[in-house]
Amino acid sequence: MKTIVFDLLNVDNGELEAIKAAKEFLKENKDYYLYLVGNQELIKKELKGFENQIEIINSDKIAHKVLSVRDALKEESSMLTAFEILNEKADAILSSGDSGSFITLSTLKVKRLPGISRPAFMPIMPSSQENNFLLLDAGANIDIKANYLVEWASVAKEYFEILFNKKRPKVAILNIGTEDYKGKEEHKEANEILKANNQDFDYLGFVEPKNPLNGEVDILLADGYAGNIFLKTMESSFLGVAKRLKKMLLRNFKTKIAALILKKDLKAFKKRYDYRYVGGAYIIGLNKVVVKAHGSSDALAFYSALNQIKIALDHDLINKLNKEE
Amino acid sequence: MKTIVFDLLNVDNGELEAIKAAKEFLKENKDYYLYLVGNQELIKKELKGFENQIEIINSDKIAHKVLSVRDALKEESSMLTAFEILNEKADAILSSGDSGSFITLSTLKVKRLPGISRPAFMPIMPSSQENNFLLLDAGANIDIKANYLVEWASVAKEYFEILFNKKRPKVAILNIGTEDYKGKEEHKEANEILKANNQDFDYLGFVEPKNPLNGEVDILLADGYAGNIFLKTMESSFLGVAKRLKKMLLRNFKTKIAALILKKDLKAFKKRYDYRYVGGAYIIGLNKVVVKAHGSSDALAFYSALNQIKIALDHDLINKLNKEE
Numbered sequence: 001m002k003t004i005v006f007d008l009l010n011v012d013n014g015e016l017e018a019i020k021a022a023k024e025f026l027k028e029n030k031d032y033y034l035y036l037v038g039n040q041e042l043i044k045k046e047l048k049g050f051e052n053q054i055e056i057i058n059s060d061k062i063a064h065k066v067l068s069v070r071d072a073l074k075e076e077s078s079m080l081t082a083f084e085i086l087n088e089k090a091d092a093i094l095s096s097g098d099s100g101s102f103i104t105l106s107t108l109k110v111k112r113l114p115g116i117s118r119p120a121f122m123p124i125m126p127s128s129q130e131n132n133f134l135l136l137d138a139g140a141n142i143d144i145k146a147n148y149l150v151e152w153a154s155v156a157k158e159y160f161e162i163l164f165n166k167k168r169p170k171v172a173i174l175n176i177g178t179e180d181y182k183g184k185e186e187h188k189e190a191n192e193i194l195k196a197n198n199q200d201f202d203y204l205g206f207v208e209p210k211n212p213l214n215g216e217v218d219i220l221l222a223d224g225y226a227g228n229i230f231l232k233t234m235e236s237s238f239l240g241v242a243k244r245l246k247k248m249l250l251r252n253f254k255t256k257i258a259a260l261i262l263k264k265d266l267k268a269f270k271k272r273y274d275y276r277y278v279g280g281a282y283i284i285g286l287n288k289v290v291v292k293a294h295g296s297s298d299a300l301a302f303y304s305a306l307n308q309i310k311i312a313l314d315h316d317l318i319n320k321l322n323k324e325e
Numbered sequence: 326m327k328t329i330v331f332d333l334l335n336v337d338n339g340e341l342e343a344i345k346a347a348k349e350f351l352k353e354n355k356d357y358y359l360y361l362v363g364n365q366e367l368i369k370k371e372l373k374g375f376e377n378q379i380e381i382i383n384s385d386k387i388a389h390k391v392l393s394v395r396d397a398l399k400e401e402s403s404m405l406t407a408f409e410i411l412n413e414k415a416d417a418i419l420s421s422g423d424s425g426s427f428i429t430l431s432t433l434k435v436k437r438l439p440g441i442s443r444p445a446f447m448p449i450m451p452s453s454q455e456n457n458f459l460l461l462d463a464g465a466n467i468d469i470k471a472n473y474l475v476e477w478a479s480v481a482k483e484y485f486e487i488l489f490n491k492k493r494p495k496v497a498i499l500n501i502g503t504e505d506y507k508g509k510e511e512h513k514e515a516n517e518i519l520k521a522n523n524q525d526f527d528y529l530g531f532v533e534p535k536n537p538l539n540g541e542v543d544i545l546l547a548d549g550y551a552g553n554i555f556l557k558t559m560e561s562s563f564l565g566v567a568k569r570l571k572k573m574l575l576r577n578f579k580t581k582i583a584a585l586i587l588k589k590d591l592k593a594f595k596k597r598y599d600y601r602y603v604g605g606a607y608i609i610g611l612n613k614v615v616v617k618a619h620g621s622s623d624a625l626a627f628y629s630a631l632n633q634i635k636i637a638l639d640h641d642l643i644n645k646l647n648k649e650e
Contacts, residue, residue, distance in 0.1 A: 030548075065475055100502075104436075127565075128564075128565025128566070128568060128569055139501055142501070142508065142509060143509075174554065175548060176467070176553040176554065176557075177425075183467065183550075184467060184468075184550065208557050208561075209554060209557040209558040209560075209561045210557065210560075210561035210564070212419060213561040213562060213565050214561070214565065215560070219627070224501075225501060225508075225509065225551065226550065226551060226554050228501040229338075229499065229501065229534060229551050229554050229555055229558070230531050230534065230554055230558050232501075232534040233534040233538075233554070233555050233558040233559055233562070234558055235534075235535075236533075236534045236535035236538040236539070237558070237559050237562035237563060237566075238562060238566065240452070240453025240539065241453070241536050241562075241563065241566045241598075243453060244453055244594065244597070245570075245594070248587070248590045248591075248594060249587075250591065254586050255586065255587060255590060257583075257586060258583040258584075258587045259583075261579050261580065261582060261583040262573070262580060265573045265576065265580060266573075269569065269570070269573060270486050271382045272569070273566075291474075308642040
């Protein structure tokens with residue numbers, strides 16, 4: 001049995017969305033066992049018939065935004081409980097709670113992989129083409145050292161290969177220009193190391209935001225500061241465009257006809273840029289599979305995130321990474 | 326007579342686009358005099374009748390990407406010539422050449438305003454709403470100090486007020502979260518100073534990329550590294566969406582009908598996110614009006630950029646900023 005601890009609280013759309021996803025996942029995966037942290041009554045009622053695949057840990061304490069590391073470790077919450085269970089007996093964790101708390105708890109409560117200095121926040125990003133790319137770090141480490149990027153590249157490579165079933169990913173460092181002399185010192189240093197090393201991935205050097213967005217990169221390395229700005233700018237740009245498009249399409253009778261004709265295409269278009277279809281973000285560099293779902297996730301998003309965990313567990317990824325060092 | 330030196334070389338679409346813009350601008354502004362650096366024959370031919378409003382400085386030396394500050398100052402180019410003329414006798418400069426060289430020459434060749442530690446690169450950005458906002462720094466300073474942001478805020482405020490004819494702009498610092506404890510030390514420090522000061526603008530504190538994109542911010546302060554990533558991610562996201570939309574609309578007979586219905590709206594939509602309609606980027610903090618146009622500018626883009634210079638000169642902006650200190 002593979003085991004996942006699932007923090008059901010901290011869901012913008014309500015706990016039920018998370019429970020629905022768990023139900024669907026359990027139905028399809030009889031070899032999985034879930035530790036469910038949340039409202040005992042509700043879980044019991046909704047998951048009747050799945051008793052041999054679940055253990056319920058009652059909690060009604062949502063993890064709030066924390067102002068310090070100390071708070072994250074001190075304040076009782078379903079998320080903290082979930083991390084304690086992870087440490088004790090589970091293979092993986094899923095939560096949609098506050099990112100700051102989640103990253104802090106991941107860093108402090110979960111053992112690191114050998115040879116990895118820091119964990120990184122790694123979401124799956126949609127390009128404007130058909131492919132997706134991995135971005136790391138997207139916010140766990142404001143300041144970095146050159147070796148962090150080098151270490152992350154080799155871990156991300158393993159994730160990429162099993163997620164997308166494709167060998168030799170194209171790896172690059174996000175920068176303000178493609179020239180070797182541009183950017184911050186730590187990036188230049190990492191660039192030199194990655195260029196000199198013989199790796200089992202293709203290193204492209206420095207890239208600008210347009211390159212991953214055009215689908216030219218599989219793994220985009222960044223410090224957590226730039227990675228976070230990149231991620232959020234991309235997300236907000238798409239949301240802004242979608243809003244403007246919608247307004248345009250509802251402007252008058254004629255545009256509404258056009259909207260009707262394009263309905264199916266527009267849905268596919270929106271889906272392409274909808275984070276819910278690419279799932280949660282991994283925290284990598286840890287000895288367990290750790291996934292953070294978006295706070296506004298619905299049942300579908302949680303279901304995707306559970307499957308993201310499954311793909312890592314089914315491929316025995318953590319053992320593989322442990323052996324690599 | 327107000328004077329602008331215009332570097333006509335370094336244009337992706339050819340020198341003629343720049344010359345066309347100059348012609349249109351001269352026609353409408355009899356109180357302006359242009360120093361035109363470029364191909365003498367071509368300029369003479371195209372600007373027949375404007376002899377009393379122009380001086381031609383013959384040059385065929387394009388400013389290439391430079392690898393160092395020394396190269397930028399040493400290598401002969403139309404851009405370097407233009408900066409020399411600026412220093413000697415012009416009020417403003419416009420060029421679409423290599424950004425790196427342009428920023429380097431701006432920094433080294435033009436006197437700074439009193440009280441300003443560093444110049445900043447300041448483009449005008451479209452939000453998803455109807456307003457535009459100023460972003461600075463978008464790439465001139467990879468590393469910054471807290472006081473840079475504070476100084477830039479007060480200069481950008483003056484530009485904003487004359488550009489958009491609106492008092493008390495909303496100023497914010499770009500960050501990875503809105504909480505005061507998040508982000509880099511220099512940003513936290515600037516945040517505290519701006520919160521404590523009594524300014525003639527409204528300070529909003531830290532914002533995330535979505536806030537300016539949603540039209541909530543007038544002046545977005547950033548270090549040149551994050552500002553550049555933000556700018557390029559936004560631009561590439563919109564271009565990516567536009568490309569995908571176009572593909573969708575040309576997919577089959579039915580979608581082409583929809584495209585036909587939406588033709589006018591789509592044009593307006595595209596125009597909204599097209600840098601050419603918001604013009605060039607200012608380099609602020611200097612004792613002259615300095616504007617960098619996009620490398621792929623066409624006549625319309627150059628014309629907008631010339632008008633961006635005009636608005637600053639007509640409002641006597643530099644004198645005002647000089648007195649302020």
